[in-house]
Amino acid sequence: MAYTLGIDIGTYETKGVLVDESGTIHAQAARGHKMLVPHPGWAEHRPEEDWWGDFVFICQTLLGESRVDPADIKAVACSAIGPCMLPVDAHGAPLMNAVLYGVDGRAEAEVRELTDRIGEDTIITRGGNALTSQSVGPKILWLKRNRPEIFANTAYILTSTSFLVQRLTGQAVIDHYTAANFSPLYDVATQSWTDDLADGILPLDKLPRLLWSNEIAGQITPKAAEATGLAVGTPVTAGTIDAAAEALSVGADQPGDMMMMYGSTIFIILRAQSQVSDPRIWYAPWLFEGEHASMAGLATSGTLTHWFRDQLARDLDPADAFPVLAKEAAASPPGANGLLMLPYFSGERTPIHDTLAKGALFGLNLTHTRGDMYRALIEGIAYGTRHVTDTFAELGQSPTRLLAVGGGTKNELWVQATSDITGIDQIVCEKTTGASYGDAFLAALAVGLVARGDIAKWNPAERTVTAQAAPIYDTSYDLFRRLYEQTKDIAAEIM
Missing domain, CATH: 3.30.420.40 (ATPase, nucleotide binding domain)
Structure with a gap:
């Protein structure tokens, strides 16, 4: 029997499922965590505890309950809340709590400034979206201005899913669906990073490599295998934001x-x-x-x-x-x-x-x-x-x-x-x-165990x-x- 593993990090809870190629769930697990509100209008998670800690716990729980041989897990996919903003150092270590998606409004001044400087029409034409509290670009600018010592030590700006994939594979990647929320740093026409709208926010080499969600980002490393119980070399997809995986889960x-x-x-x-x-x-x-x-x-x-x-x-x-x-x-x-x-x-x-x-x-x-x-x-x-x-x-x-x-x-x-x-x-x-089930389907799709239309049979x-x-x-x-x-x-x- 071939299996895939899907894990999703939500705002208040992490869920995971172990699914076979017919869509049958063989094990599922959940673990709660808190959203931190250190200041009115702010929203944060602790990446080590709430993201990676939950991921490891869910992996170990699913493997323990199912007694499935890790070698029979053919692929892993994860999703998470997003878009988030997390600076990490050259070793992938978080430099602060993660700044969450649109529920965090700390960069309101930067949103207004960038919109005034670039022009809303230009931003929408090039980035596909107006700048709002959902946009990561203004939050990076907020980081640069308000936490300069952290910004100076930043090797990459990751989102939640990127952080998990990097922990699993050592690769800093992001899917296009998530990247579009990094406006004004993403160009929807060329589907690539750009700094010609707002040069000076962040060097583009500090952004993850772009992939499609059904592409393989890398394989489980020995260090990740030791922490999670997964087999070394297991393929890991680029992943996506939780809502997209949720949509996939119901077809x-x-x-x-x-x-x-x-x-x-x-x-x-x-x-x-x-x-x-x-x-x-x-x-x-x-x-x-x-x-x-x-x-x-x-x-x-x-x-x-x-x-x-x-x-x-x-x-x-x-x-x-x-x-x-x-x-x-x-x-x-x-x-x-x-x-x-x-x-x-x-x-x-x-x-x-x-x-x-x-x-x-x-x-x-x-x-x-x-x-x-x-x-x-x-x-x-x-x-x-x-x-x-x-x-x-x-x-x-x-x-x-x-x-x-x-x-x-x-x-x-x-x-x-x-x-x-x-x-x-x-x-x-x-x-x-929900999303964890969509992740399991996405993992199966990425390694050829299913076709896209099979979700109607799965669910x-x-x-x-x-x-x-x-x-x-x-x-x-x-x-x-x-x-x-x-x-x-x-x-x-x-x-």
Whole structure:
């Protein structure tokens, strides 16, 4: 039997699966970690403990539980949150905590400066994306200005997946899908690194080598084999960002397919026919040469449900709190008895790109219950999601089918509210394991064990969540949009 290994590093949890060539999962494991918030608007991980430490733990657990001979594992693929910014020295050692993706807004001043200097139209034309908190280029400039001693010792700027692949193979590589988020250092037309838009941010030889996600980056080194238990010489793919692997796991791989990932954040990927560049959304080459994707993401989604549980449901056992909260929310009618929540607890990414946006619970009176508040939270996330899907529609990019994935799909209230508010049906596949399962498929694809279309056999559709009309949602959505517009100036002044 031939096996592949997939491991994904998420914002709060690492997951891994060991899968055979038919798609059967023989072992799976998970391990939690924390997102550090050392300063309002910042978000960090510890690369040694949260990334490599988790990776090693998951490898050892999967091998121990499955008793599979490491020699029978034909390939390894990993994915992780991204795009992140991590400076490492010449030995690959991290020089600081990793700066996370768009939930970290520390480089707001650099985003504005580079946009003003280069021009937004030029940035979008050359890089495919406007500069936002999701962009790595401004964060590198922030590093250069604010941590000059670290910058001086930097041999490479890696992202999360690059760091793992380097630990496994000794090779500093990055996939094109992730690299497109390094704007203004990546040119989408030539699909190569460039410094002609912003010379002086970083020497290009400090960026990883570009590969496609199904290409082999290298092989497991003796040192990595000793740490993980994997066999020396096992092929390792270039990998990708978690959301892309998540899309692959449910077969959102054909033009017109849209993946909606219910995780710590809502993340959306649309497989597009061609490049779609608009400052409200993101663009990247897809995982395979010659293909395209458009992306969008909220800043806080599942993270908000955890915040609510920890702060407003302390009377409940944390292990059982979410089913209780869901039952309370289900007793509240659509529209949450007039409550509105802005879910911008870490600013917001698409489509408003406002790092200074704030969360709000509006419309409270003495009759409201915790169930009303929790329902308003769920609906607020769904309104934010509709803002994204409406933006895609305005760009002529409505999906032909939408596939939902991620741990949040187990929250029936959330998924149903999202369909009802967006008006879009959602397909939920048999396996909602997510990115790690997509990684295992990508590894199998890279070494020729499967063809791309085989994902439909690995993970067939299980159910469809059908949108149900609720007229109050159109009214509430309009109020949601107006609430943000009428309070954003105040939010920007609150420190």
